[in-house]
Amino acid sequence: MRRSIPIFAAIFLFMASALFAALSRPIASYDIKARLVPAEKKILGSEILTWLNDTDLPVSELRFHLYLNAFKNSRTTFMRESGGSSRGFKADKNNWGFITVKNIRIQDGDDLTPSMAFIQPDDGNADDRTVMKIDLPTPLPPGKKIAVAIEFTSKLPKVFARSGFAGDFYMVGQWFPKIGVFQNGAWNCHQYHASSEFFADYGTYHVEITAPEKFVVGATGKRNGETKNADGTRTYVHDQENVHDFAWTACPDFIEFREKYALAEPSVKTEMILLVHRSHVKQKDRYAQALRNGLEFYSRSYGPYPYETITLVDPAPGAMGAGGMEYPTLFTAGTTTWMPKGVRFPEMVTIHEFGHGYWYGMVGSNEFEEAWLDEGINTYSEIKAMAKYYGEDRSMIDIGGLKIGSVAYNRMSVIGSGRFDPIVKKSWEYISGGSYSLNVYAKAGLMLLTLEKWLGEEVMSRLMRTYFERWKFRHPTSKDFIHTAEEVSGKDLGWFFSQVLYSPDKLDYAVSGLKAEEIAAGEGLFDGRATEPPGKEEGGAPAKPAPKVYRNEITVARYGEWIFPQEILVVFDDGEKVRETWDGKDRWTRFVYQKTAKVVSAEVDPDHKMVLDANYANNSRVLELKRPAVVKAALGFTAWVQGFLSLISF
Secondary structure, three states, X not given: OOOOOOHHHHHHHHHHHHHHOXXXXXXXXXXXXXXXXXXXXEEEEEEEEEEEOOOOOOEEEEEEEOHHHHHOOOOOHHHHHHOOEEOOEEOOOOOOOEEEEEEEEEOOOOEOHHXXXXXXXXXXXXXXXXXXXXXXXXXXXXXXXXXXXXXXEEEOOEOOEOEEEEOOEXXXXXXXXXXXXXXXXXXXXXXXXXXXXXOOOOEEEEEEEEEEOOOEEEEOXXXXXXXEOOOOEEEEEEEXXXXXXXXXXXXXXXXXXXXEEEEOOOOEEEEEEEEEEXXXXXXXXXXXXXXXXXXXXXXXXXXXXXXXXXXXXXXXXXXHHHOOEEEOOEEEOOOOOOOOOOEOHHHHHHHHHHHHXXXXXXXXXXXXXXXXXXXXXXXXXHHHHHHHHHOOOOOOEEEOOEEEOHHHHHHHHHOOOOOOOOOOOOHHHOOOHHHHXXXXXXXXXXXXXXXXXXXXXXXXXXXXXXXXXXXXXXXXXXXXXXXXXXXXXXXXXXXXXXXXXXXXXXXXXXEEEEEEEEOOOOOOEEOOEEOOOXXXXXXXXXXXXXXXXXXXXXXXXXXXXXXXXXXXXXXXXXXOEEXXXXXXXXXXXXXXXXXXXXXXXXXXXXXXXXXXXXXXXHOEEXXXXXXXXXXXXXXXXXXXXXXXXXXXXX
């Protein structure tokens, strides 16, 4: 039931309005009432959407995302693309999901229901009903608002891809009719694809959630009211400004932990809310510490966390399909009943999903079209955070003698990958879900680490802070990131980004040849005189032999298509070290030294700036010595093993 906001809530909203006034302009704001009906796995809902035409063009129609219709049948675009499987979890074909819009009208005005139509702007699949349009009686002029009232029912699927139920656990995400983004004179409102996430405008959310009293409920934003109802339910009121989505969860087996978090520099004051399933409660402290680490790292690295709450949801056993997903001020983590401390999966997921609150939540990246702006930047951020708090060489695995860091973990995804897709591409146009993942997550994250090593950590830090501050609560593109990078670094980086973002090729430089040959004494005629055999010193003693002189050759090759300037470290047997540079443009180059010392080794990229290099094993070479065949074979096998290990780390 609807009820008035208590006085303290009104005061909160007034204070929040003042606090956030300069952060974003509300384009799409929602007043929603939702009732969970567990017996039917449904949410009965109504919403009033207030939408601002923040453009200089009149708008004659509205377009909405109806994401839950992706789970309506086997012929939707999501189900066709995914084959009914997401991240290893399969759809339950006895528990489909859908969203039904019962009616839609201008508030206190025209009924728009007769104009409802399903469209398929991406693929023309007539069986896909994840995008709906309605016609307006008259075009909405620039700068004007419209309020639309909608009644809807959402049936949750058995969870396998982000949203749904598992027993008495409910993860309610992408559950209400959500308006698309009108930009550049057209609606940006894509269908729900297997390899895409979401894109929406910022606004204010006021949501009333009613659920049976036994359920523990968590949701986006701050709880400003709670009422016990006569029918055995409770209604929870949540409010949040400057967000572009709203999600909630309910489960009777949650144990709720609340903890105040504060940071002096920069100033951060928030409340950590952990909803941990009772079967995982022993891992609560791991979750809590990882969340503290995330709050500190992102606040100090990019900008202070501005919201009053952050909620971590631990999915129930059997509901891991809902794990590892982000929503504004709320995210899902994931673990198992038994998880060794040295396997830092809960920590990584916690930090990664919290980090999405920055690159998806506060920086409104378009994940349909340029997913790397969220996933890749956040992978880069997660790698750095995990290294800081858990050790660079052991941030993912640290059990006995087995240590794997985040860089090695991500390199394993990229090594040997195909050359089908670039990083920047519409999410549903990659050749496969695997290609999407390795490009927008691992490859993009390692690309930014490579850029950091090229520019220097201090410059990269300023770049990232500037980008976050400039584009928070707005919708940047790849071009905006590139412009920021060039502005902050003072360098033309077109050569870098044109390759790593828009070309599907790879980076691979190698020392392809290394030899040292003694220059023998000359034989024959020189300047018309024959060479003389070695003579004797005065007194009949043999003459001292002249020092041996060697011709040393080092050949460096470019096996990949990407071109990067190179440094080469050459080491001689007298201890001398020489650094050479090469623009890396040709397919190969050769360095020749004539001297009394022999070359013993050479290495390209000795400072390991090229984190994206596809094959570390060929980056260095040691001069081969003549040995018996058996010894040579044994050493060759050892070198192969070492080379394989070097592929995933440095």
